[in-house]
Amino acid sequence: xxxxxxxxxxxxxxxxxxxxxxxxxxxxxxxxxxxxxxxxxxxxxxxxxxxxxxxxxxxxxxxxxxxxxxxxxxxxxxxxxxxxxxxxxxxxxxxxxxxxxxxxxxxxxxxxxxxxxxxxxxxxxxxxxxxxxxxxxxxxxxxxxxxxxxxxx
Numbered sequence: 001x002x003x004x005x006x007x008x009x010x011x012x013x014x015x016x017x018x019x020x021x022x023x024x025x026x027x028x029x030x031x032x033x034x035x036x037x038x039x040x041x042x043x044x045x046x047x048x049x050x051x052x053x054x055x056x057x058x059x060x061x062x063x064x065x066x067x068x069x070x071x072x073x074x075x076x077x078x079x080x081x082x083x084x085x086x087x088x089x090x091x092x093x094x095x096x097x098x099x100x101x102x103x104x105x106x107x108x109x110x111x112x113x114x115x116x117x118x119x120x121x122x123x124x125x126x127x128x129x130x131x132x133x134x135x136x137x138x139x140x141x142x143x144x145x146x147x148x149x150x151x152x153x
Contacts, residue, residue, distance in 0.1 A: 002076035002077055002078040002092070003032070003035075003036040003039070003076070003077045003078075003079075003136055003137070004074045004075070004076050004077075005031065005032035005035045005036070005074065005075045005077070006072065006073070006074055006096075007028055007031070007032075007072070007073050007074075007075060008070070008071075008072050008073075009067055009068065009069055009070060009071045009072070009073065010069075011069060013069075014068070014069050018068060018069070019066045019067060019068055020066075020067040020068070022061070022063075025061050025063075025093065025103050025105060026059065026061065026105065028073070028075050028093060028105075029059075029075060029077075029089075029091045029093070029105035029107065031075075032075035032077050032091060033077055033089055033091070033107070036077050036079075036136055036137055037131075037136075037137060039133070039136050040131045040132065040133045040134060040135075040136035040137045041130075041131045041132025041133050041136075042127075042130050042131055043130065046130060047130050048114075050130075051113060051114045051115050052111055052112065052113060052114065052120065052126060053111070053112050053114055054109050054110070054111055054112070055109060055110050055111070055112045055119075056107055056108075056109050057086065057108045057109060057110055058107065058108040059105065059106070059107040059108070060105070060106050060107075061103055061104070061105050062103060062104045062105075062106075063102075063103050064100075064101050064102055064103055064104070065095065065100045065101065065102045065103075066102070067093075067095065067102050067103075071095055071096075071097065072095070072096040072097070073093050073094060073095055073096060073102065074093075074094045074096060075091055075092070075093050075094075076091065076092045076094060077089055077090075077091045078090045078091070078138060079137040079138040079139070080138070081123070081124045081138075081139075084121055084122050084123065084124070085110055085119045085120065085121060085123055086108055086109065086110050086119075086123060087108070087109050087110070087111075087123055087124070087127070088106065088107070088108050088109075089105075089106070089107050089109065090104065090105075090106050091104065091105040091106070091107075092104055093105065110123060111123040111126055111127065124139060127139065
């Protein structure tokens with residue numbers, strides 16, 4: 001189930017045409033990602049103190065419906081782990097008043113080892129060591145990860 005963050009469109013989010021500035025969609029998505037990892041228990045200070053930092057590798061926005069001043073939205077974030085070094089976050093920006101999907105933001109991130117200046121080989125594994133509730137960011141519980149293939153709970 002995706003993590004959801006509620007946001008109200010403010011006056012400083014609006015461009016001269018009366019709709020949300022394109023850069024704000026990225027701000028909403030980034031804000032929602034940080035809320036999700038914070039709710040999963042991530043301490044950015046502990047992560048940085050251990051020599052790691054998330055890095056954005058690619059991001060795309062697909063605009064579907066206009067957002068205006070005063071609209072309320074939910075940013076639904078779903079985390080995927082397509083390769084050992086990367087994390088994909090697919091985010092749906094949904095207008096609350098009518099349920100319209102206003103935009104989707106897809107980002108690909110990695111976790112950089114700041115000493116070696118390269119991506120870690122097991123991003124999900126490193127993230128997990130810093131999270132109290134990994135399921136919030138769609139990571140399975142550690143006991144499922146450690147269970148041998150074919151074994152039942």
